[in-house]
Amino acid sequence: MAIVLDKSHRWRVIAAHVFLIALCALVIMPFLMVISISLRPGNFATGSIIPETISFEHWRFALGLPFQDAQGRLVTPDLPVLRWLWNSVKIATLASLIGLLLSTTAAYAFARMKFRGKRQALTGLMLMQMFPAVLALVALYSIFDRIGNAFPFLGIDTHWALLLAYSGGIALHVWTIKGYYDTIPAEIEEAAKVDGATPWQAFRMVLLPMALPILMVVFLLAFINAVIEYPVASVLLKQQDKLTMAVGSKMFLYEQKYLWGDFAAAAILSGLPITVVFILAQKWMISGLTSGGVKG
Structure with missing residues (x-):
């Protein structure tokens, strides 16, 4: 009709x-x-x-x-734009995976386990998000300068130092994943344990597949933040070949002359990895939601 x-x-x-x-x-x-x-x-x-x-x-x-x-x-071009792009993709991918691993396990502890100081720790994580990373630039430089004296691969002007700095900013991800864990009934994991699964198996084979959508969201947000992040990378990285795209693009904007055309081409290139990761993450998010709805 x-x-x-x-x-x-x-x-x-x-x-x-x-x-x-x-x-x-x-x-x-x-x-x-x-x-x-x-x-x-x-x-x-x-x-x-x-x-x-x-x-x-x-x-x-x-x-x-x-x-x-x-x-x-x-x-002949004198700036290694493709090297900067590769550095950004490499650092963003590793930092997102490390941050996802840490935030996933930390969120599980806050959502399922009972221990003293749990509420205070969650409040502390929330308070840490109130202060931008720019306020800690002096402390970060001093810390990694001292660490580099003992372990050169973690010192200033190394990608590992930048990865370690990015891995520390997981407080928001912990809160996000914990909130999703709280929506999943704990009885499902208890049923898996009754069937003989260990706590690790219940976490890895039962909880994580059901939480796949939020894990993809957290990975995507962490990847985007790592690609576009400028203040911390500009302090920890100095050599031209080790710069990320966000830091290296500053070299197109001289005080005497702005290379807007070159800057625009580099800006479009820097957005391609984010677009690809978003398309792939969207695919996994849809499949995770679908499988969760069928099996739940």
């Missing part, structure tokens, strides 16, 4: 669609402008949205390929 809509409802539907289209256009416009700047000849931020002349010199620079400058000379 066909549903007949009155004219007022029809206009509300049209107005809602127009609003959504305008909102999407407003969100996409900055991205289109960055693409436009990366395709213009020269390093200028101003100009028409649709370039009159398409130039790939900025993309060749970002990819490490020789290109011709405005005078027609063949120029």
